[in-house]
Amino acid sequence: MRGRAIVVSNACASCLAAKRLLAFHTYRSLAARSFSASHTVHSKKDPPSSSEPQRDDKDEGKNDNKPDTPKEGAMSRRLSEMTEQSFAEGGKSARKNIQEAGFSEELKKQLEERITASSFKSQNAAAFSLVNMPASAGRGTQDIAAAAPWTGTESIHDVSLRMLNDASKPIRVPFKSPNLQPINLQPSAKSSRSSGQRLASARERTSTYEMSQDSNMSEKQREALRKELQERFTPGARQMPGTLQGLSSLANELIEDAIAQGKFRDVKRGKGVGIERDHTANNPYLDTTEYFLNRMIQRQDIAPPWIEKQQEVAREVERFRRRLRSDWRRHAARLIASEGGALQSQVRRAQAYAAAEARYAQANNNGTSQEQAKAAADLEYRTQIDHEGRITRIDQAASESSDVTASPTSFPNKPEAKKESTAAPLPYLSPLRDEAYLSLEKGYHELTIKTLNALTRSYNLAAPQVSQKPYLNLDRELASCYADVAPSLPGEIHRRATERSHESRVEAPQRTNEGLLQRFAPKQTIPIHEEDASKRYGLKEFWRDLWGGAENRHAG
Template identity: 40%
Template sequence: MSRRLEQATEEALLTGGTSGRRAIEDAGFSDELKEKLLDKVRDAKFRNKYSGAFAQAGMPAAAGQGTRGIAAAQPWAGEEATDDAVLRMLDDAKKPLGPASRGKFEPPPVDMRIKRERPVSAGQRMANARDRAQTYAGLGVKGTGLTDQEKEDRRNQFRERFSPGARGMPDSVTGIAALANERIEDAIARGQFKNIPRGKGVERDTRANNPFIDTTEYIMNKMIQRQEIVPPWIEKQQDLVKQLGTFRARLRNDWKRHAARMIASKGGSLMEQMQRAEQHAKAEKVHNPRYRNVDQIPVPASSSDDPVMVKMRQQAQQAAEKPTTGPDPEPGEVLPPPFRDPEWEKAESAYMNLAIDNLNAMTRSYNLMAPDLAKKPYFSLEREMAACFADVAPQLAGEIKERATRPKQTAGLGAMDKPSTSILEHFRQAESPRIHLEADGKVYGFREWWRDIWGRR
């Protein structure tokens, strides 16, 4: 039992590090047993450090030179020594000569005379002493404002670091683990594990575990957001909005330009033309008030052609399409009818019908993909024309004024527009010369005609 206890104690001392030695000290062993165990530990370390010398000393006399060299060699530490690597490369590069080709070894001459040391001046000795003092002070022992206890701790730390046995590495896994534990315990004792900066915490989404939310749909939406993927119905919606904006912008621009020209063509001063346009705008506000954008009216998912559903849709649309408030015409004021041009509408009807059909086809494709809350109603040419007339009517007066006050663009005088200085130059410049360039691949000309007449038959 005592032998097993002694073995366990030795193992704790060898592999336990500082904590193992502290446990042995606190276990209540006698001083004699402690000294005996510590002597064994020191003896084991000494034998491990000088294992080559012990192996060579215990070598029998009958052992050969190769056996003695192997015993005296350093143990394998995982890396090849530089001397061995150089010798191996030299042997591989140039094979050694045979015994017959080798010359007789002659040792180099050795000068046995006593050589005197080179004298050093007093200034050089002082400089060397100063450099050594600065090096010693640079170790952090002097001139740093430390207390005596801190200086003593620093000296002990340097002594342990630069001692001969401090750099000895264990040759077993257990020894490496013991060394690691010892260094960790020393670092904990010095307080190096205090105030360690923490990393970024894990972000937890509480809505992912909400029982009132569809987990599958929520996770899919989060994946789409992280990957920056656009659903197909969103792309359809963007194309539809782009086409609709282009159609409405062109329709309003064409009608504004045409209406301004027609009102201005009736004659009168600029103020009369602007007043006439304002009268048409007031009449437009009375007969065709501006409504809210029809794109903002939602379409129920259960919408059908049933009379009840049609009535419900009409009521919802009437409630949504409330006319915007504006200044009412003065009482007793006679207003002209809203300005219309049936000929222009007839000329543009082909384009407008085709554009409305294209928009409705895109809307139908979009509604098949989009969810119920994002579906859009179909477009009507009458509704689009009414919205166009209501939007453009207040802008006609400004358009007429801008067209009247816009500076006219005059072309610069060219070579033909310069006044002529003589009659000959006038007739010469009356008609510009015309140059006719014949084709390169001419088939029949004067030369061919002359050859046909006077040539041999």
């Protein structure tokens, strides 16, 4: 005996009800779950009836007549969902954009149907929550979801439950008297607002009034402003959306309304308008560390510790160089003046030394060695003044000074004297140096250079690499001193020769025969008038009048 094949199809009544809700937009009460089974039994012995293949042929004919609809992909479904969401939450701007985009009527109809279905779901949320409730939900959850809303009449189940609760008395607890809060019936002052709140509210009212009284606004704009002010006090007028897309759409709508009112007409447009640019930020020759350091100092008004050391180093170096140049200028002027001759010859000799110093500096700048530069400038160390102040002349200097003829003194402010001085050639001399002066000042120079280098070293340890300073070298400082002082020697010699000497204000103390008390007594310059000798009355006359008789008094 052959077996039979049994096909059983089970369908949930709740699912069928949900489908009917979506199709016909109606609400039906939910019945208890029931199952329907349809048995289709076919025997292998009995051939199938002739009606079944005919029905299959008809179905195949119908399927052949229907066009093949393409299956919608995931990207298309996502785009349609985004369009629907923007259409539902986007506001007026989104609807306007969709209308201007030129959607087809069929797509618009689909969107409207989906919006209607979504609104129907939100209106009948209780029924949909019960239909879509999972099977794992408890009995209490299902009862809460399926409970009918309150209609004003108490059901039998609620009455029974209330009677059962009232049957047993509650447990007694110790009596506690109610605490009566005192009520202050006196009129109290209004709550004081802060000055910032009052200023903000006054500013808002002032700006609103100025905007409403603006003569440039049209009646349409004024009406829109009046409507906006009225909507502020309308209940539920300021409901904020709950999604980011809703917030963005609300912001776009407010911006569009502001543009329509002409609030952006006076805004300056263009690239870089209203932006303060720091031109040193893109400087390729400025290090990033130095840029941020300068920016920090400027904005926060602070100075790092090495800034003070930098000022101290610069001040000490400048003081040393100023003293070195003043000492050498005074000594070189005395050295040139000690050779004798007229004032013009001394000035020309100083000019010759300046020219020799320029030749020496030019030879050093051309890249030659120091020995070659000295040979090119005929540099010779010589001493005209010894340590005791005696002048020792050299034959070469004497011969050079004797060759110079006396002529009127050349002043820089007289053009005739300048022409005469430039007409005669200057004597060819070597740069002015004094070995004895250097040996006498060597101790001071070396000690000062050592102190300045130690100060520079402590500064370099705290300063960044771009701000560090080089160490000082005595030979380099002396060469710079000679080059700076040489052009000013003619003017210094002329000033020392023509300047009037100032009398010394310090007077030497004179020896007097005054006593000790008279020396320490305050000096007062009081005019004294000498009395006539015939009218003088002193101790002698007083003694005579005291012991003498009346005759002596009358005789006196």
